[in-house]
Amino acid sequence: MSGSGMTASTYDVIVIGAGAAGLMCAATAGSRGRRVLLLDHARRPARKILASGGGRCNFTHLDSGPEHFLSANPRFCLSALRRYPPLAFLDLVERYGIRYEEREPGRLFCRESSRPILDMLLAECRAVGAELRAGTPVRGIHAQEAGFAVATATETLHAESLVVATGGLALPRAGASGFGYAVARQFGLAVRPTRPALVPLTLPPALAEPLGALAGISVPVRIRCGDAAFEEDLLLTHGSLSGPAALQASSYWREAVPVSVDWLPGVAVPDELAELRARRPKAGLQRYLSGYLPRRLARQLCRLGGWSGPLQGYSNAELDAVAAGLQDWRLTPAGTAGYAKAEVTAGGVDTRGLSSQTMAAREVPGLFFVGEVVDVTGHLGGHNLQWAWSSGVAAGRAA
Ligand SMILES: Cc1cc2nc3c(=O)[nH]c(=O)nc-3n(C[C@H](O)[C@H](O)[C@H](O)COP(=O)(O)OP(=O)(O)OC[C@H]3O[C@@H](n4cnc5c(N)ncnc54)[C@H](O)[C@@H]3O)c2cc1C
Known part of the structure; x- marks a missing residue:
């Protein structure tokens, strides 16, 4: 009725x-x-x-x-x-x-x-x-x-x-x-x-300046937070990680938990670095990375990782450590941009x-x-x- x-x-x-x-x-x-x-x-x-x-x-x-x-x-x-x-x-x-x-x-x-x-x-x-x-x-x-x-x-x-x-x-x-x-x-x-979920992740103070300087750069990455992983674009902004990759990871993020970024998803980095070292011993990592990433980002990642000098100076173990640093690059966000910027709760x-x-x-x-x-x-x-x-x-x- x-x-x-x-x-x-x-x-x-x-x-x-x-x-x-x-x-x-x-x-x-x-x-x-x-x-x-x-x-x-x-x-x-x-x-x-x-x-x-x-x-x-x-x-x-x-x-x-x-x-x-x-x-x-x-x-x-x-x-x-x-x-x-x-x-x-x-x-x-x-x-x-x-x-x-x-x-x-x-x-x-x-x-x-x-x-x-x-x-x-x-x-x-x-x-x-x-x-x-x-x-x-x-x-x-x-x-x-x-x-x-x-x-x-x-x-x-x-x-x-x-x-x-x-x-x-x-x-x-x-x-x-x-x-x-x-x-x-x-x-x-x-x-x-x-x-807040589907929200930008704010950068820790130590990274706010070096990554904030790259605001506007967007690259495809694989991002992981706990057991959840997403292959999406990561956007660098002033003070935060944004774009679909960061938003997806944010839904799983909890305070003090690190997220892991693979800057070169699907790339066999250790093999490629070893091969490049054999072929062009004087080449540097920045040159290698610039083949995949915007040059400014490549330069900043090398600075942050402390990776300088020609590849011939790197042992196999050091090349593996560089590859891990690029493909399991960890940072612990300071927080999120909050409900004001979140897409959902x-x-x-x-x-x-x-x-x-x-x-x-x-x-x-x-x-x-x-x-x-x-x-x-x-x-x-x-x-x-x-x-x-x-x-x-x-x-x-x-x-
Ligand atoms: C910027 C942005 C982009 C998004 N893009 C997408 C997208 O592309 N695809 C997607 O799937 N999802 C997207 N979302 C998420 C999606 O919009 C929400 O999940 C969805 O709108 C939730 O629907 P809802 O009806 O539950 O709530 P809402 O759509 O938020 O509707 C709630 C309604 O309740 C009213 N209301 C609140 N409090 C009171 C109250 N006290 N008394 C009376 N009325 C009240 C509000 O005014 C509002 O009209 C986006 C969200 C945001 C913020």
Whole structure:
């Protein structure tokens, strides 16, 4: 039954947060005939969709699966991803005639801008009568005998189901808040410690000057943090390591833990150095490195490694040590650039308190958590938005 005999301020479903997951959830619940209200404190909700993918929304990854997510339970995302897979979202994108491109295998981006993705979601909500109230902060939530009372500055709204889709703490200037975690705690759900993820790693003081001087240089590397390894581009900036390689590693980084950079991924460095020493004994390491890396970076790495003089002066053991220094170059970041620069928040609402099929709180009938607020964090590449779509649909089918 959908809302019969209810007053104007009573809904079947209230979704708090009109971002990626909230809009998807509202459209899905509305398509089942549910009377849906979306509330967002921001005057312009869903700004992260617009900012995503450098303004061209990397809206999904065709191979999205548990191996691309961090969570205390990495398999938690599986059910929602199976029920609403990347191809389902792509089908929606194609129905709206949105032009897209595959930049790297599996990574789908909008051709022109992110805007059509947001417009599509808003149109889907409008088509099913889901009402959106932007610029409406929530003052408080109370459980009722059947459902929830949600207080705004001007009225109290009622709904049978309440979906929390307020995202994480990343990028506060786009409307991020810790509201969802507070709601979880209010209703007795555990929240796992949060930290900025997909975020630049700040350089330790000793490297800030020598590497900061190379700001703007971007090179393909293999980066490792703990057991996680990624082959992506590393961008040097003033004071930090950035670019996809550093962002990916940052999700796994913990204070005082070193990251390892292989500046020459896939290159048999010891063999090549030995061969070069035999062929051109007077050649130096900088010349060798300049064959692979920008000259300024090659020079700086040699300086930092203390590698000078012709190769003929290096013993085999010394050449092996140089190769190790280049391919397992360790640094311990001073920290991260924080939530202000992070793309996502790792940690969040503990998945043990939620159903993986519906995103419903196990112990609180009618309460749901979707998207980034949940302890499910994707790798770079479209996985985070796919999680927002899939978890939003999962809740929208049940709320
Ligand atoms: C710069 C940037 C680029 C990104 N690029 C990509 C990309 O290309 N591909 C990808 O997969 N992911 C990308 N991400 C991550 C992705 O945008 C997020 O994972 C995704 O938007 C999370 O969706 P969500 O709906 O859970 O939260 P959000 O999209 O953050 O939406 C939350 C909504 O809740 C509202 N809200 C917050 N607090 C309250 C409150 N107290 N009351 C009411 N409303 C509230 C906010 O205003 C917002 O509208 C990017 C993130 C950033 C910051």
